[in-house]
Amino acid sequence: MAGALRHKRPELRNHRYRIVTQKSGNTGGRVDVGVTTNMSEEADHKAGFxxxxxxxxxxxxxxxxxxxxxxxxxxxxxxxxxxxxxxGIHSTDNLQMIFVDTPGLSPTSRNKSNALNHYMYLETIRSTLDVDVCVHLIDADGWSDGDEQVSNRLLLQLEIPVICALNKIDLISPKSRLLPVMQAVSQVYDYKAIIPVSALKNQGLDILVGEISKYLPQQPKYFEADQLTDKPLRFLVGEWIREQIIRQLGEELPYRTTVVVETYKEQNNITLIDAIIYVERESQKRIVIGKGGRRIKTIGSQARRSIEKFIDRQVHLDLRVRTKANWTQAPTELATLGYQ
Ligand SMILES: Nc1nc2c(ncn2[C@@H]2O[C@H](COP(=O)(O)OP(=O)(O)OP(=O)(O)O)[C@@H](O)[C@H]2O)c(=O)[nH]1
Ligand SMILES: [Mg+2]
Incomplete structure (x- = not known):
């Protein structure tokens, strides 16, 4: 599995057939140059973002x-x-779909006074600048104000096909409740298709993938077929630790924490990882550590399990907690913590 994470690609597209112009601010464009592909290979292979x-x-x-x-x-x-x-790269014999997972767009996410929120907002906007298709995921319960905001701030600016996926249909009963929702959703945006799915229960995902593939260009793959992501393993390790922080702590504190992996070293048959959990205040540090270090021990052991499962190797994980005052508010601090 680790072999699938070969190299880091800071830009969405940057490959031998295509060059992406450097993005400035919120705008960016695509320049196609010197396309020298094998035509027969192109004829029966589709690929896109x-x-x-x-x-x-x-x-x-x-x-x-x-x-x-x-x-x-x-x-x-x-x-x-x-x-x-x-x-996340999904490859089959004649298809390569490169999915871009994005931060959720929320009412607060454009707020510039919180640098992290604003960064997340820009990440989502940037993610849609150079893709072939967009999937708008909404809850199968029905159209909400949050969906309306996504439509207004993002979808109405796009000139690419947008497919709506109604998620969590496993929670909808009877299924006939979906029909009025689909009808209502078809009135609010010009979606190419509306597909009911349950991501968690793997329902409707083949139909969704089939629908997306209709809108992908015929061209060779961008990445090797066994490559899973553009992110390095260090990034994923930091995320798995953060996932446990979110799960083990109350409502507010996870938004004030981040993780930096300082060391990732393979030694004989064990992988040694040192990571730092950053919080904004000393009082938060005490909460993360917990009484007698119990909470940080749980975070560490759960995160270690996720990492071991993925890399299929034994892991020694060392976690420390440090305070960096107001890191979520300052763009310069964000950059030093990996949010570039
Ligand atoms: N019942 C049910 N729960 C689901 C389904 N898909 C996702 N969930 C749950 O919904 C919650 C949110 O899922 P995420 O995948 O983290 O949602 P997200 O849209 O990536 O959230 P952000 O990253 O915060 O924007 C989790 O508890 C999931 O287990 C589904 O099809 N059915
Ligand atoms: Mg998410």
Missing amino acids: VAIVGRPNVGKSTLLNHILGSKLSITSRKPQTTRQRLL
């Missing part, structure tokens, strides 16, 4: 993981879990 967008907590990361069949992106029942875009 697919952004998954939606309000927080609707199931975007769960959808990515279940299409890939691999736990790549972290998930939780709390909103604003995903902070940075992440590519």
Whole structure:
């Protein structure tokens, strides 16, 4: 599995057939240059980028993981879990779909006074600049104000096909309740298709993938077929630790924490990892550590299990907690913590 994470690609597209112009601010464009592909290979192979967008907590990361069949992106029942875009590469013999998981767009996410929120907002906007198709995930319960905001702020600016996926249909009973929702959704935006799915229960995902593939260009693959993501293992390790922080702590504190992996070293048959959990205040540090260090021990052992499962090796994980005052408010601090 680790071999699938070969190299880091800071840009969404940057490959031998295509060059992406450097993005400045919110704008960016695509320049096609010197296309020298094998025509017969192109004729029966499709490839393209697919952004998954939606309000927080609707199931975007769960959808990515279940299409890939691999736990790549972290998930939780709390909103604003995903902070940075992440590519998940789904390859078959004649198809390569490169999914882009994005932070949920929330009412506060454009607020510039919170640098982290604003960063997350820009990550989502950037993720849709250079993709072929967009999947708008909404809850099968029905259209909400949050979905309306995603539509107004994002979808109406796009000139690419947008498919709506109604997620969490496993919670809808009887299924006839879906019909009026689908009808209502078809009135609010010009979606190419509306597909009911359950990301968690793997329902409707083949239909969704089939629908997306209709809109992908015929061209060779961008990445090797066994590559799973653009992110390095260090990034994923930091995310798996953060996932446990979100799960083990109360409502507010996870938004004030982040993780930096300082060391990732393979030694004989064990992988040694040192990571630092940053919080904003001393009082938060005490909460993360817990009485007698119990909470940080639980965070560490659960995160270690996720990492071991993924890399299929024994892991020694050393966690420390440090305070960095107001890191979520300052763009310069964000950059030093990996939010670039
Ligand atoms: N019942 C049910 N729960 C689901 C389904 N898909 C996702 N969930 C749950 O919804 C919650 C949110 O899932 P995530 O995948 O983290 O949602 P997200 O849209 O990525 O959230 P953000 O990253 O915060 O924007 C988790 O508790 C998931 O287990 C589904 O199809 N059915
Ligand atoms: Mg997510």
